[in-house]
Structures are given as structure tokens and as C-alpha cells.
Amino acid sequence: MTIDINNEWYVDFFSGLNCEMWEKATTTEWTQQEVDFLIDTLTIKPGDHILDVPCGFGRHTLELAKRGFTMTGIDISADYIQKLNEQVEAEHLPVQVILGDILTTKLERFFDGAYCLGNSFGYVDYAGITAFVKNVSDALTPGARFVINSGMVAESILPNFPKTGHYVLGDLIMDIRNAYVVGESYMATELTYTKGGRSETHSFKHHVYTLSEIKRLLARYGLRTIAVYNSTEKLDYQLGDQQMYLVAEKQAIR
Incomplete structure (x- = not known):
């Protein structure tokens, strides 16, 4: 598969049926489980200021706000x-x-805490992820925690690289084609959505980093x-696991 994907693909990627798919793929129960995990691992309390980046349609942001977090x-x-x-304004x-x-x-x-969930960490190249x-x-603030979730770190995606995928979410069908660009360590993906007589194709690239690369990068900027x-059950991450948290x-400046 040959797909020409620019480095800023994410600027206009999340639109149309693509947005609808991501909303349908998540459940209220799953959101609540992840929010419980975030509150526990970030060691935060109601009233604390928390950063969700990127927040998407805000499923974690909204749930945390309802639980008293700013x-x-x-x-x-x-x-x-x-x-x-619209939802923030409607619910004050x-x-x-x-x-x-x-x-x-x-x-x-x-x-007082921040998180990046749902594979977003690898959207940009090394210069971008460094920034x-x-x-x-x-x-x-010193002592605040940062949680990163991804199923696209090298230890997760490469042992069982998925070349294709087919998913049905109600009346929405998603077909996936993946290729791995070895020289630049990224996955190129073409998504085709079908809903009724409507069809859309979206492409993206996802840069693949090893766990040790991520840890070294975090440490460079004072994140241990x-x-x-x-x-979210807090089991140790192992080679081949589908997700990493x-x-x-x-760290405090000395």
C-alpha cells in the first residue's frame, strides 16, 4: 500500500464519519473506568486543575468535571x-x-495533573512529540503527574502488526488498511467508512516509539x-500487550 500522508494530517482528520466512528466506539462504562484510573494514578482531588490533551469530544473531560474537577x-x-x-455550556x-x-x-x-489518552501520543514526529x-x-506543578495511554508503542503494535481490519458499529462500517514504513518508523493507515450510500476515506500516519524512547524523552523534561x-486494572505492561498506560x-527543580 502506498499512501502519501503529510505530517500535519491530524489538522483536518477528525471530521465527518471519522468523528462519528470514534464516538460510537466508546462506551459510558469504559469512560468511567478510565476516569476512575486517572483519579487514582494522578492522585488528584476535586477542585484540582487538570489538563486533557488532546481532549477529542471530551468524554473524559466531561466526566471529570461532573466529579468536581476543574x-x-x-x-x-x-x-x-x-x-x-455546547455540552459544557448546557450543563454549566x-x-x-x-x-x-x-x-x-x-x-x-x-x-495539578494531565493526561493524553487514546493513541494520540504518536500523532507527530520526534520533533513534534518533543515539543x-x-x-x-x-x-x-512539581509533583503533578502525567498519564499517557497508547496501543501504538512499538512493544504493542509490532509483535502482531495488523495489516487489515473490519469493524461494524451499528450502521457504520469501517475498513482498515495498514502499512509500516520501516525507514521512518511509522504506520500508514487508510480508513474507509461506509454508512448507507455514503462513503468517506481518511488517511493518517502514526509514529511508533519504543517504551524506552518515551521514558527517556519524558525524563529529559523532568517527568520521571x-x-x-x-x-486500567494496573497490571504490569509486557511485550505484546494491546495497551500501555x-x-x-x-520532578521539583533543585
Whole structure:
């Protein structure tokens, strides 16, 4: 498979049937499990200021806000941000919603915790992910924690690389074609959605980093990895596990 995908594919990727698929693929129960995990591993309490980046349509942001946390959600998708804003305003929730790119958006406050869930960590190349980690670290108070979730780290995706996939979510069908670009260590993916007589094709690239690369990058910006799990049940992460949940803590400046 040959797909020409630019490095800023994520700017307009989340739109149309693509957004609908991601919303249908998640359940309320799963969101609650992840939020329980975040509260536990971030060691946060109601009233704390938490950063969700990128926040997507805000399923974690909204649930945490309903539990008493003051939230900031950042995402580059205008579709997602509009929907999140509407729900925040309708329910009068303590959420600041920002339409922007975390690589260039200046954060105006410090946070008591932050998280990046749902494979978003590998959306950009090494220069981009370096800027992302620095921006998040700079926005955290000493002792605050940062949780990263991904099923796309090398130890997860490469042992059983999926070349194709087919999923049915109600009346929405998603077909997947994947290829791995060895020289640049990224996965190129073509998604074809079908709903009734409507069809859409979206392509993206996902940069694949090893766990040790991620830990070294975090450490460079004062984020010490304190745990790596394979699920919200907090089992140790092993080679071939489908998901990784890494917990890092911001170190005090000496």
C-alpha cells in the first residue's frame, strides 16, 4: 500500500464519519473506568486543575468535571470542540475549552495533573512529540503527574502488526488498511467508512516509539516514569500487550 500522508494530517482528520466512528466506539462504562484510573494514578482531588490533551469530544473531560474537577481541554478538531462547548455550556460545567494545537498553544496556567489518552501520543514526529512533552511538562506543578495511554508503542503494535481490519458499529462500517514504513518508523493507515450510500476515506500516519524512547524523552523534561501498566486494572505492561498506560511525575527543580 502506498499512501502519501503529510505530517500535519491530524489538522483536518477528525471530521465527518471519522468523528462519528470514534464516538460510537466508546462506551459510558469504559469512560468511567478510565476516569476512575486517572483519579487514582494522578492522585488528584476535586477542585484540582487538570489538563486533557488532546481532549477529542471530551468524554473524559466531561466526566471529570461532573466529579468536581476543574478541567481544560485542548483539541485541534473544530467539530469536536464545538460539540464539547455546547455540552459544557448546557450543563454549566467547570471546563475551559480551547481550539488549538498543543504544539503551538501557550498554556496560561499550571495544572495539578494531565493526561493524553487514546493513541494520540504518536500523532507527530520526534520533533513534534518533543515539543508536546516540553509544553505539558512546563504546565505542570512539581509533583503533578502525567498519564499517557497508547496501543501504538512499538512493544504493542509490532509483535502482531495488523495489516487489515473490519469493524461494524451499528450502521457504520469501517475498513482498515495498514502499512509500516520501516525507514521512518511509522504506520500508514487508510480508513474507509461506509454508512448507507455514503462513503468517506481518511488517511493518517502514526509514529511508533519504543517504551524506552518515551521514558527517556519524558525524563529529559523532568517527568520521571513511576509505573507502566497494560490496563486500567494496573497490571504490569509486557511485550505484546494491546495497551500501555504510563504514569510519570513532574520532578521539583533543585
